[in-house]
Amino acid sequence: MGIEEITRTPLIERVEERLLELSPGRLVELVGEPGGGLTRLGMRMLAEHSRIAPVVVVDTRGWVSPAAAWEAGVDPERLVVVRCPDPQLWPKVTAALLEGVRAIYTEVPLRFREQDIRRLAALARARRAAVAMRSTGPGLPGGVAHLRLRAIGVTWEGAEQGHGRLGRRRLVIEASGKGVAGIPRIIEVEDEGTDALRLVSNVVVDQARRAVG
């Protein structure tokens, strides 16, 4: 259970411990193309909160599957999926949820108003709600997110030219923003389909690029 750091240096230890957590009042942005594993990572971030209170996933396309969230450790009895296909309603619905929900993972519609995002971030701070926003488009306006996690590569193990099955995923992420003290870092997350994630530090950019071919 939880995040296991297998290689790290004392200098970066404090930063890394919080990288894959959702803290009250903080907004984490997850940005990258679908398929990289960010939805699962976002749901994993809800797992700890679901031990205490209900958590919410805002699904703008009607595609989010709670089965992945359960595997990531989210309590099925405390997971509520709110489907919001109308981008006009999304800011209102998200604001209503921020008023009372402890932790939210929300997809961001492709079209949004910058001022809505800034208001939602302010509301999350005021209500001390933990929020992960998953954007598949260009990303959120600058300075809104406390931490920005951008997927830059993904590799899978287990499937070999027709044999086996998907097993372990390695997701290479660039972390930036105030959450890493303004110094962008590259991290690698291993996911074996359970509620445990393995955070591997000090992955250099060259390796990451080679990993994605």
Added chain:
Amino acid sequence: MTGATPEVLAAGVTLGMPRREAEALATFATILERDPGEEARRFEQVVSAIEELVPRVEPVSPGLLYVPVDGAVRYYGGEAELADRIAKELDRIAGGRMGGDALVGVADGPFAARWAAASARVGEPLIVADTVAFLSGLDLATLREEMGGDEMVHTFKWLGVATLGDLANLPRDALASRFGNDGVLAHRLASGEDRPVDPREIPEDLTVVMEFEEPLETLDSVAFAGRVLAERLSRGLRQKGVAPHAIVITVRSAQGDERQRVWRSADPFSERSISERVWWQLRAWVEGPGIPGGIAMLAIAPFDLSGEGRQLGLFSDESNLAETERALARAQALLGPDQVLQGRPQGGRLPGERVSWSRWGEEPAKPDRDPSAPWPGATPSPSPALVLDRATPLEIEWDGGMPSRVRLGSRWEPVLTWSGPWRLTGQWWNGRPDADRYQIVTSVGAILCVVSNGRAYLTAVYD
């Protein structure tokens, strides 16, 4: 085990027994999941029948009903006569079956009456002449529900207090200083100083009413209106800083008939429990006798208000839970009831089949398929995080029967590796042909697709 038929009880099964033990004793029995909504619906006929004899009855939960008997005793000529009438009425409802199982107790106050009923024998109502003497012999565990758990009961027992009589003999001041309000409440109940059943006046301004130009006829529309109204009532109560011990639910049909029901709780109702009682009652009315012409007006009135509210445990997160429920209710009001959902595991071979959806706040739908059963050929974990609501055509280039490129959006991505095909046997009788599943990995991620009749479809994304 919370309930059983006489045949099962005759086999040696007792209420409260673990399920496995009960199954071993009564191998012929069919085990059913508890369904409070259905219990409330069935209990409604009992409530209605007794209400014909005595007005203003107060259902506490499905199966437990308080009846204020002061006036009725004079009318029917005595407690025994009234208890007899009630037993006969219950016999009439279910041909002797239900009346035969019902337990009736008469005492001063709801707490003593409840345990009098629990001590009564089937067909022999227990009429308590001396409530204090009756209570004094009861085990302290009878206070468990009123005390909100076992903690205080265990403490009393550890102090050598075994019965309610022992507790009543202790000085109330000492209990107040050691246990606070809960100690005083326990002492009052043990001493037979219970609250009256009769409700207080209903404050006019807290009653919430909704009228419908188009009468509501379907259970879905009624349930949604009930939830919205319950939320509105809770908001008003919150603003006043009070919580009700009872709520009155009233509906008026399109033809002008009015029905009313009182629900009571020993603890002040929480927002969730108000919502729950409203849903039970409306379901009971709509699915039971029906509302002729649909519901034209729905009202909920709180009464027997408590300014103290429910005392929270030290580590209880109940206030946060109430905030969460309000937030979800607002989202539901914005989006409609079908968009705020909870999923629960169920069996299936495809990722989309493994989730049983139900509306948030309503009783969960019973899974169609057992999730613990083996599902040979099921798509293995990890589960894809995105499952498309309908399969979307996907372009794949094949090279010697192996996928070589896949079109994602406007660009072609080379296939780095893949697994499959896994055959999914179709249902020819439903027009569903056999299909093959593939997990395909590209540089941007992994997808799950299905190939059927030579065409490929995207079904899920491992995002």
